[in-house]
Amino acid sequence: MKNENMIHHFLTYIQYEKRLSKHTIKSYENDLKQLSEFLENHLSGLLPEKASYQDLRGWVLNLLEQEYSTASVNRKVACVRAFYKYLLKQKEITEDPTAKLRNLKMPKRVPSFVKEEEMQVSSVVETTTRTFAELRDQMVIELLYGTGIRLSELLDLKVTDYQVTQGTIKVTGKGMKQRIIPCNRILSEYFSIYLKERGDLEHSYLIVTDKLAPAYPMLIQRIVKKHLLQVSQVEKKSPHVLRHTFATHMLHRGADLNDIKELLGHANLSATQVYTHHSLDQLKKSYKKAHPKSIENE
Missing domain, CATH: 1.10.443.10 (Intergrase catalytic core)
Structure with a gap:
């Protein structure tokens, strides 16, 4: 399968099998396209199934360089982690490159509220x-x-x-x-x-x-x-x-x-x-x- 097909099949999977909301699906689609563009532009068009832990770590560092918040980066990592678990389940890959990918430490913040x-x-x-x-x-x-x-x-x-x-x-x-x-x-x-x-x-x-x-x-x-x-x-x-x-x-x-x-x-x-x-x-x-x-x- 081509990269686009992999993403398409994954999005179909989370819609009909996982029954995630349309807003979550759209968010996942945007995150995966962002990852694909990074692999295309920075790693000579590397396909997701060929990406290593180091490649994905480079993607995370790239997000931080673009000044994405810690929460946004962790959300994107969660999306990519779910994507690779799907590829593993479909036997498109034999090892999960996100296995060692850790969430960024979130600063402790008390939720804001109105009096x-x-x-x-x-x-x-x-x-x-x-x-x-x-x-x-x-x-x-x-x-x-x-x-x-x-x-x-x-x-x-x-x-x-x-x-x-x-x-x-x-x-x-x-x-x-x-x-x-x-x-x-x-x-x-x-x-x-x-x-x-x-x-x-x-x-x-x-x-x-x-x-x-x-x-x-x-x-x-x-x-x-x-x-x-x-x-x-x-x-x-x-x-x-x-x-x-x-x-x-x-x-x-x-x-x-x-x-x-x-x-x-x-x-x-x-x-x-x-x-x-x-x-x-x-x-x-x-x-x-x-x-x-x-x-x-x-």
Whole structure:
């Protein structure tokens, strides 16, 4: 098989066998094309099945020279690692060149989040006082903050995923795993107003553009950035920050860590435990303020 065919067969495999999301598949496709271009330009058109550990290490160093973040490089390495495991399974190679390829050490960073009082500025108003785009933008903010879903999950939501009688949404996450998330009262009210304004369309995607086409990542990112610029000084202004904000506020209000794990769609608890840092800070502040023998009260 030629290089392009290998990539094509792998992408077909992860779509139909692994059932990964279309956004993940597109990301993998871009990463593999990037690797192919590196092999073509720097190693005289070397085919992937001929690449060695040293060749792939050179690719990683090239990514770092282009100033890709540690997280981005590790994500690309994970993609390439999956690709070579597939080649090994298909007996296109006899040894896995990624076996010794290690992830870069990630700097320890606490997730950014918006203060609780800064997220209490929105309210449901009559649709006559706002345009459809304004209503849609607020709906996006309420969905991301009210449920903690990922950007890709938001884009994949269909109108039928919202259950009016139960007040829940059905979310399809990584690996096509589905979970049910409750909607708060304000979010439910937004759903009621938004769906009437959205009307019946040829497609069933919930969030749409101004021209009523399915929404795309950059649109959502612009919506979130615009909103957070108005209400918060948080450094990062992205959809993922609202996911962090959802989890942090839930933990501050006493939600069980396992429940937050299920709501976020995390595969294991370790991914959720990063939010306990904020909770511990909150507990320390409460302790110093309330305990009779704390320094502040002495």
